[in-house]
Amino acid sequence: MDTAREMTRESLPIKCLEAVILGIYLTNGLIGTERFPISFKTQFSGNYFHHVVLGVCFNGRYGTLGMSRREALMDKPLVFRTLSDLIFEFEECYNNYFHSLKKVKIGQYVTHDSHSFQQIEWKHLVLTTSRTTREEQRKELEKHSREMRMKVNRGVWNKGNCLRFRPACESNSGTLACEILKTSSAHSPVKERQRGKSLSPRRGQLSPQRRLNRRDKSPAITERKPRELSMLNDVGYQIRI
Numbered sequence: 618m619d620t621a622r623e624m625t626r627e628s629l630p631i632k633c634l635e636a637v638i639l640g641i642y643l644t645n646g647l648i649g650t651e652r653f654p655i656s657f658k659t660q661f662s663g664n665y666f667h668h669v670v671l672g673v674c675f676n677g678r679y680g681t682l683g684m685s686r687r688e689a690l691m692d693k694p695l696v697f698r699t700l701s702d703l704i705f706e707f708e709e710c711y712n713n714y715f716h717s718l719k720k721v722k723i724g725q726y727v728t729h730d731s732h733s734f735q736q737i738e739w740k741h742l743v744l745t746t747s748r749t750t751r752e753e754q755r756k757e758l759e760k761h762s763r764e765m766r767m768k769v770n771r772g773v774w775n776k777g778n779c780l781r782f783r784p785a786c787e788s789n790s791g792t793l794a795c796e797i798l799k800t801s802s803a804h805s806p807v808k809e810r811q812r813g814k815s816l817s818p819r820r821g822q823l824s825p826q827r828r829l830n831r832r833d834k835s836p837a838i839t840e841r842k843p844r845e846l847s848m849l850n851d852v853g854y855q856i857r858i
Contacts, residue, residue: 618642618731633669636684636691640671641727641737644682650675651769654724654739657707659716666716669739672703672723674762679703687714701758708746718746723758726765 621642624631631639641652651674659666668690670683680695681703689710697703700723708718722740742761744754 618645631684633684636682637669637671640682644673645729645731647675647729651765652727653765654722654727654737655681655704655707656720656722656724656739657711657718658720658722659711659718661714661716665719672700674700674765689713699759700762701755704744704754704758705751720745723761726769 620635621639624635624639625642637654644650644652653672653674654669655672656667656669659668668685670681670685670691670693673680673682673695675695677698678695679693679697679700679702681691681693683691685691687710690707693703693706697706704721711718721744723742723744725738725741727737728735742757744757746754749757
């Protein structure tokens with residue numbers, strides 16, 4: 618998030634990867650909006666090219682946010698019913714530019730917690746288009762999107778989060794209430810401190826003989842003579858003190 622804030626402040630030219638980070642920053646906190654990275658590897662004239670966009674899911678529709686030299690390879694409206702339809706749309710756009718799609722990498726949903734230290738998972742699902750058929754790709758994409766929806770419905774946003782939900786009781790309307798459970802360990806009981814008493818262990822009182830033999834280790838305060846504000850060293854540089 619610090620990188621995204623710096624990009625908005627400096628307003629310098631960015632590429633597709635920086636556009637994904639900026640898209641996560643600008644859509645952070647939008648209720649019901651899920652974001653995930655989508656990476657592409659293509660081949661053209663014997664050379665390989667890489668591109669990444671930010672996938673967006675809202676109200677059961679898929680789209681993308683991103684930046685590219687080609688208008689068809691960046692933003693996509695939220696009109697695709699399935700994730701596979703969105704990926705196949707990108708594949709057709711690459712074919713129009715004479716690029717053959719080799720690999721597609723799809724990550725998991727990005728958390729909306731701006732203070733989270735969890736890293737972005739860029740390649741939770743990897744599809745090699747040359748080794749799989751269109752139908753196999755569709756099955757894998759639908760399986761991935763279904764798993765992500767199940768995690769959202771259960772309240773498990775990301776691996777490592779300390780927040781999860783479980784059904785607690787059934788209300789009159791038939792809906793299940795959700796109880797928030799914290800996975801942190803139970804705190805130790807707090808001791809009550811009585812007035813005038815300390816919780817630290819008491820020390821035995823010193824005997825009179827030991828008290829008399831105890832030396833005062835504090836250094837004696839000696840009067841210091843006022844020093845001059847400036848003096849010359851051997852080389853001749855003026856040093857201020």
